[in-house]
Amino acid sequence: MRITEVHLKNFKRFTALSIDHIPADTKLVLLIGTNGSGKSSVFDAFGYINNRLKEDDSHDEAYRKYFKKNKSEDIEIELRLEDGKMIKVGEHNYDQIEVANPSFYGRTSFRQVPRLTRTSSGQGGWFDLERDSDRPRLFIERDERFENDIEKITEVMLKDFFRSRESNEQIRNKCINPINDALKNILGEGRATTLQLTEIIPPLEGKIAQINFQKGASEIHYNYLSAGEKEVFNLLINLLSRSKNYQNTIYFLDEIDLHLNTKLQFDLIKEINEHWIPPNCQLWIATHSLGFIEYAKQTENAVIINFDDLNFDLPQTLTPEPKDNPDVYDIAVGKEFLSSLFQDKEIYFVENKDKEYYAGIGIPNTIFVSDNNRNNVFHKVRPTHYCGIVDRDFLSDSDIEEIRKEYPKLTILHYYSIENYLYHPDNLEEYYKKANRTFDKADYIHQLTEAKNQVKDTLTSFP
Numbered sequence: 001m002r003i004t005e006v007h008l009k010n011f012k013r014f015t016a017l018s019i020d021h022i023p024a025d026t027k028l029v030l031l032i033g034t035n036g037s038g039k040s041s042v043f044d045a046f047g048y049i050n051n052r053l054k055e056d057d058s059h060d061e062a063y064r065k066y067f068k069k070n071k072s073e074d075i076e077i078e079l080r081l082e083d084g085k086m087i088k089v090g091e092h093n094y095d096q097i098e099v100a101n102p103s104f105y106g107r108t109s110f111r112q113v114p115r116l117t118r119t120s121s122g123q124g125g126w127f128d129l130e131r132d133s134d135r136p137r138l139f140i141e142r143d144e145r146f147e148n149d150i151e152k153i154t155e156v157m158l159k160d161f162f163r164s165r166e167s168n169e170q171i172r173n174k175c176i177n178p179i180n181d182a183l184k185n186i187l188g189e190g191r192a193t194t195l196q197l198t199e200i201i202p203p204l205e206g207k208i209a210q211i212n213f214q215k216g217a218s219e220i221h222y223n224y225l226s227a228g229e230k231e232v233f234n235l236l237i238n239l240l241s242r243s244k245n246y247q248n249t250i251y252f253l254d255e256i257d258l259h260l261n262t263k264l265q266f267d268l269i270k271e272i273n274e275h276w277i278p279p280n281c282q283l284w285i286a287t288h289s290l291g292f293i294e295y296a297k298q299t300e301n302a303v304i305i306n307f308d309d310l311n312f313d314l315p316q317t318l319t320p321e322p323k324d325n326p327d328v329y330d331i332a333v334g335k336e337f338l339s340s341l342f343q344d345k346e347i348y349f350v351e352n353k354d355k356e357y358y359a360g361i362g363i364p365n366t367i368f369v370s371d372n373n374r375n376n377v378f379h380k381v382r383p384t385h386y387c388g389i390v391d392r393d394f395l396s397d398s399d400i401e402e403i404r405k406e407y408p409k410l411t412i413l414h415y416y417s418i419e420n421y422l423y424h425p426d427n428l429e430e431y432y433k434k435a436n437r438t439f440d441k442a443d444y445i446h447q448l449t450e451a452k453n454q455v456k457d458t459l460t461s462f463p
Contacts, residue, residue: 111238
């Protein structure tokens with residue numbers, strides 16, 4: 001099960017949001033943007049559908065009101081899948097579910113358990129693992145499933161020991177070794193720093209569970225791991241205990257990179273995406289971390305959706321970012337730090353979509369970064385060592401002379417816009433010549449002149 005389109009109306013901060021053109025073979029969808037840009041709200045929509053499918057909460061009026069941007073209008077959530085089928089959920093009873101047994105599995109960013117607390121099994125209350133009944137209903141709530149996951153894994157190990165013919169080594173290969181292999185891949189294999197799980201003993205005799213690790217010559221209890229180590233272990237245990245119930249599923253994980261440095265971010269997402277998410281599933285992750293962005297840029301079946309700097313009071317349509325677009329690094333690093341990230345390259349800020357034209361020229365050791373408008377380019381260039389390029393538009397020669405005095409690192413095009421260069425008769429003549437194709441330059445100029453004359457009076461006349 002994989003999503004190719006998302007459409008949300010009147011949901012959380014979105015008046016009307018569309019995410020389109022996700023390729024059907026996409027395994028990883030990375031939502032990037034600064035804090036508060038709306039990434040987690042998309043996951044709230046997946047959670048809303050999940051609750052609706054499981055008939056939990058979504059018919060409750062107070063629950064629905066929490067998600068409504070405009071209280072007088074209805075919520076509408078629509079997903080299109082790789083086979084063209086649709087999942088459409090409204091606020092009331094007009095759902096259209098064209099998929100057999102659609103499945104969603106999510107984790108909030110509030111999920112790390114700093115200390116084990118249970119002193120006996122079952123203290124967390126009853127839960128149904130197959131229905132994921134212990135999941136948080138909202139993405140602002142804390143995810144408390146970790147100790148339930150520990151109980152389930154120890155239960156499976158005990159059942160296998162007493163009821164199956166599996167050896168101790170076979171049980172370890174199923175429940176312990178996958179965790180340890182992943183810990184090596186993510187945290188490294190240095191002899192003194194390798195973290196390896198040695199035992200999981202459930203809470204007994206009024207004592208908390210004994211989850212112990214070997215690190216160098218030391219034995220470390222779970223409670224004394226670093227925040228980053230706990231973050232990684234929590235996620236692995238959760239997927240180990242539950243992923244077998246979610247084999248054709250949309251996984252959506254919010255900010256699983258917390259407490260991790262850039263290299264660990266990269267290694268974590270690589271391990272999870274390539275080894276822990278089942279093949280027929282799709283993984284959605286919300287982040288603003290450099291390691292995750294770099295992995296997505298390098299991975300064939302991954303797309304990046306940029307939520308940054310958008311006014312969601314207006315309808316917005318988002319599509320996957322080009323993999324060669326350095327703008328995505330701004331989420332993790334900030335444009336003010338680009339010079340240190342690309343130390344051997346010259347950085348040019350350009351207007352809006354012009355970056356695609358300039359980047360396509362292939363100028364060595366040069367990075368083109370788009371900004372929202374001409375004024376932003378001016379502001380980036382003057383107080384820094386960055387360069388910039390802007391269209392001429394209606395500037396006169398004297399205007400350009402004055403601007404160059406204040407902005408010596410700013411280039412102003414000789415013609416109205418970059419498109420004038422793309423379609424200039426001299427450039428087209430050279431292009432066709434190199435392509436061994438015929439080009440009637442005189443006729444082309446004649447047609448341009450006629451077209452200009454047909455509209456010039458209209459363009460220059462005022463009522």
